[in-house]
Amino acid sequence: MVWFSTIFHRNRRLLNFGCVIIIFLLITIFQGSVRPFLGNMALSIFHYPFSELKNGIESLKSVAENNRNLKNTLTEASLQLSFLVEARRENQRLREFLGFEPPENFRVVPVKIVSLGHNQYPIAAVINKGTKDSIRINQPVINRFGLVGKIKEVMPEFSTVQLITDPANAVSARIAESRQFGIVRYNPEEGMIFDNLPADASINKGDLIISSGLGGIYPSGLSIGVVDSVLTVKGEIKKSIWLKSNVDFLEIEELYVLESVPQ
């Protein structure tokens, strides 16, 4: 063995070169066996783990990209859905209004609210039609639930509606059943009140209050509200009635201006 070790150490350089040349020749000559064997071994040991890692990273990137795209699509879809839900609500409201009959000699002009003027409670609304659309001062404004107010100011493309919740806007009204007259006004502290009613007037909770037609602004028969509670003070000749308005002034959207039709 000593002679072998001596030969090995003396000719190490030669052996190295010899082995490398033999391997090179094997790789070159045996294309179908040695090359695939070495290639597969090198690929599975050295390339495969990093290729998997790279694929994983790229897959994560692609997942992140997809996630971003899906989020964008979801946002757009949610937006469209909210528009559709809103359109469905509007459609429903308009369908309900189709059954509404305007007072005789009046036609309805649909308008939309641009802004609401608040003072604890809405007292005025700006609508999207004005003199260009034949809107005039003092025209009554309603929605599908009843009387809302009257036109107070008119501009070419906009108008201001004075709501019946404005304390300065009193409406001549009557009890639908007993036909007795009174005045409906709104007090920010007490709410909607129907007063100036004789103390002996017959009235019950739930009675409907409608516009009387007196005063020349509001046509008769427009629903205003229902009786919520009655206050009779002994010795007083008038009684006050608290009303529950038919219209929810915090949620008004589509309004209709009543335009008189010349006979």
Add this chain to the structure above:
Amino acid sequence: MKVIPYLLYLFLITFHSIILSDIISILGVRLNLLILIIVIIGLFKSETEAIWFGLSAGIIVGAAGPALMPWEVLVITIIAVAVKQVSSRINLESLASKVVVLASSVFLYDVIKSLIISTEEFLFVLVRYILPGTAYTVLIGLIFFLIKDGRISRQKIKALF
């Protein structure tokens, strides 16, 4: 001869060629880490280590395209042996000589490889990829040599600021 460090070098070369080279490339110009490591081993290790590492690296790099495996093995092994031969005849203390060896090795490898596999016009490849790639590799090699020689150290960098 310790095998594990060389296995780690081979893993580093594959990691670089598969994942890192795209990330650290500058305008498509890639660092030639394979030749950088071959040159470093050729300069600082024995001939046996250089020749066997060159052969192994050639097989592993060539595994990606088996048709070119003999070329890769031949070129890389010859460069490893050549660097070892040159390193025994130059002054290894000189930074310039090491840089010249590195630059000529990278340039030679890239030129041979582009002549064998590139389908684009050689001059374009030379100007667009080979020369900038050589410069990039030499820059990284230069930093390595400076650190190895102790000309760049943490203390010196701290002293600068």
